[in-house]
Amino acid sequence: MLRAAHIRSMGSPGFTRAWNRGVCRLRLELDKAADLVDDMAVAIVDARRRDVAGVRRGASRLEPLTQTRRETAYRLAMAAEFRDPQMIGHLERVGVYSELLARRWGMTRQRGEQVRVASALHDVGKIGIPDRILQKPGPLTAAERAVMQRHTVIGHALMGDLGDPLLDLAASIALTHHERLDGSGYPHGLRGPEIPIEGRMVAIADTFDALTSVRAYRPAFSEGRALDVLEQGRDSQFDGTLLDCFLAVLPEIVQAAA
Numbered sequence: 001m002l003r004a005a006h007i008r009s010m011g012s013p014g015f016t017r018a019w020n021r022g023v024c025r026l027r028l029e030l031d032k033a034a035d036l037v038d039d040m041a042v043a044i045v046d047a048r049r050r051d052v053a054g055v056r057r058g059a060s061r062l063e064p065l066t067q068t069r070r071e072t073a074y075r076l077a078m079a080a081e082f083r084d085p086q087m088i089g090h091l092e093r094v095g096v097y098s099e100l101l102a103r104r105w106g107m108t109r110q111r112g113e114q115v116r117v118a119s120a121l122h123d124v125g126k127i128g129i130p131d132r133i134l135q136k137p138g139p140l141t142a143a144e145r146a147v148m149q150r151h152t153v154i155g156h157a158l159m160g161d162l163g164d165p166l167l168d169l170a171a172s173i174a175l176t177h178h179e180r181l182d183g184s185g186y187p188h189g190l191r192g193p194e195i196p197i198e199g200r201m202v203a204i205a206d207t208f209d210a211l212t213s214v215r216a217y218r219p220a221f222s223e224g225r226a227l228d229v230l231e232q233g234r235d236s237q238f239d240g241t242l243l244d245c246f247l248a249v250l251p252e253i254v255q256a257a258a
Contacts, residue, residue, distance in 0.1 A: 069164070069166055070117055073117050073118070073120070073121060073166060073167070073170065074117070074120065076121055076124050076158075076159070077091045077092070077120045077121050077124060079124065079127055080121075080123050080124045080125075080126050080127055083126055083127050083129075083131075083134060084126060084134050084135065086213070086214075086215060086216065087123060087126070089213075090123075090209055090210070090213060091120045091121070091122070091123060092120060093209050093256070093257055094119055094120060094122060094202065094205045094206050094209050095115075095116040095117065095119045095120035096116060096253075096256045097205035097208065097209060097246075097253050097256070098115050098116060098119040098198075098201050098202050098205045099112045099113065099115055099116035099119075100249045100252050100253055100256070101201050101204065101205060101242065101245055101246050101249060102115040102116075102198075102201055103249075104245040104246075104248055104249045105197075105201070105241075105242060105245045114165075114166060114169060115169070115198055115201065117166060117170075118166055118167075118169040118170035118173055118198070119170075119173050119177075119198070119201070119202045119205065121155070121159065121170040121173070121174060122155070122170075122173050122174050122177050122202050122206060123151060123155070123174070124155045124158060124159065124170075124174060125150070125151035125152060125153065125154035125155025125156070125157075125158060125174055126151045126154075126155075127154075127158075128150070128151065128154035128158075129147065129148055129150070129151055129154075130147070133147055133148055134148075135216075136216075137216040137217060138216070138217045139217060149178070149186045149187060150187075151174075152174055152175050152176075152177070152178055152186065152187050153175065153187050155170075155171065155174030155175065156171045156172075156174050156175040158171075159171040159174065169198060172196050172198065172199065173196075173198050173199055173202050175187070175188075175199070176190065176195050176196055176198075176199030176200075177199050177202040177203050177206055178203070179194075179195045179199060179203070180203075180233075180236065180237045181195070181200075181235060181236060181237060181238065181239060182236045182237070185237070197242075200238070200239045200242055201242055203237070203238060203239075204230065204238050204239075204242060204243060204246050205246070207226075207229070207230065207233075207238075208226055208227075208230060208246070208253075209257075211225070211226040211229055212226050212257070223254065227247075227250075230243060230246075231243075
């Protein structure tokens with residue numbers, strides 16, 4: 001229901017055409033060389049810079065979170081869902097959970113809305129991951145896991161450098177939501193406050209929803225078991241202050257997920 005309210009229109013025609021061209025290029029390249037993900041990320045950056053030059057010039061004239069920009073963002077999230085059926089509903093829920101967490105932490109209503117829309121794009125880089133890895137019905141090998149981890153960099157490459165504040169925020173979240181406070185996360189091993197606050201928020205929301213959702217290789221965790229995992233990662237994987245905020249709004253999160 002939440003997504004339907006945001007995707008009624010076709011969004012920005014120019015941006016949609018540019019996006020479709022970029023996706024087609026990416027899929028063709030992945031079919032040819034699925035293991036060369038790093039090279040694909042470079043190609044994406046070059047293609048996006050060429051295709052969206054006109055969009056970048058006009059982006060500064062747009063007011064934050066106009067209806068068209070909001071709906072365009074949700075269409076990008078839908079593109080990721082089309083690649084991986086397990087993500088259907090996940091991106092939307094993470095957006096809602098992240099907004100609730102952001103508001104509890106003290107962000108304004110407007111900033112909370114921006115966090116909701118941007119955080120729904122946290123996994124958009126998975127459109128650049130080969131199907132044989134993305135849809136594998138079991139644990140990944142070390143080599144496959146390294147490829148999967150590139151979705152953070154690919155997502156950042158797809159959405160960054162457009163001169164649009166919303167997509168800049170989405171790109172930052174995509175890049176940093178798998179970083180850990182102790183520096184053992186990826187892709188850059190950032191520590192503590194080096195990780196943007198929004199990335200730290202989405203790390204909590206993403207983990208909770210992923211654990212409480214069915215996956216091809218495991219059943220869904222109970223709410224209690226998922227919370228135990230979050231607590232085990234307090235101040236090492238997850239920001240303890242933000243985790244307290246998350247627990248404070250847990251009843252609203254459970255209600256939103258129902």
